[in-house]
Amino acid sequence: MTEFEALILEEDPVPCNVKDCHECELYKHDSRMVWGEGNPAAPIYIVLDNPGAREDKEGNPYVCGTRQTLQRGLAEAGIDLNFIYVTYILKRKPKRAYDKPMTRKICIRHLEQQLIHGSPKAVICLGNVSVQSFFRNPDAEVKQLRGAWYDANGWNTAVSYHPLAVRRRPNLYPYFLEDLKFVSEFFNKTYE
Numbered sequence: 001m002t003e004f005e006a007l008i009l010e011e012d013p014v015p016c017n018v019k020d021c022h023e024c025e026l027y028k029h030d031s032r033m034v035w036g037e038g039n040p041a042a043p044i045y046i047v048l049d050n051p052g053a054r055e056d057k058e059g060n061p062y063v064c065g066t067r068q069t070l071q072r073g074l075a076e077a078g079i080d081l082n083f084i085y086v087t088y089i090l091k092r093k094p095k096r097a098y099d100k101p102m103t104r105k106i107c108i109r110h111l112e113q114q115l116i117h118g119s120p121k122a123v124i125c126l127g128n129v130s131v132q133s134f135f136r137n138p139d140a141e142v143k144q145l146r147g148a149w150y151d152a153n154g155w156n157t158a159v160s161y162h163p164l165a166v167r168r169r170p171n172l173y174p175y176f177l178e179d180l181k182f183v184s185e186f187f188n189k190t191y192e
């Protein structure tokens, strides 16, 4: 896969009222909260499992492989970066073992509030963790659900593979791109 020149999207600050959230055990993992990046007023919300690193070891901002592959796919599908906001099921990156079902169930409440506030036209869940959490179905899988729109808790939702999985398995890239084009075509038809 050729390297794509990705941009560092502006981070959306964590709202003051949840800044020091201790609602689940992940606050003990010593990773900072990341609320989202990109345009919070965007029509498309992309939901990943949890934030990746935004800074290198020296603390300099950088674009991780997940975001690089995601931006490459968006560019090739013709989706402008101003049209997207990227956020997560978990607002902190886990660093060791934790109670996954319970933590996702707790933290997804922040995402629910974000969605109500941002009111996007579509949600795109990337990866099985995001899909299973958002659809409230532990058996839901990208492989079975891709290529269609669903009503997930009242949100117009489509799915695709996690960009990191796509990066590790380049044979998934054509499917990933197909899914993003599916989203792009829907927007072009609906909002042109």
Ligand code: SF4
Binding pocket: 021, 022, 023, 024, 025, 026, 027, 033, 090, 091, 092, 106, 107, 110
């Ligand atoms: S992972 Fe979510 S619920 Fe848990 S402490 Fe962080 S913000 Fe709060």
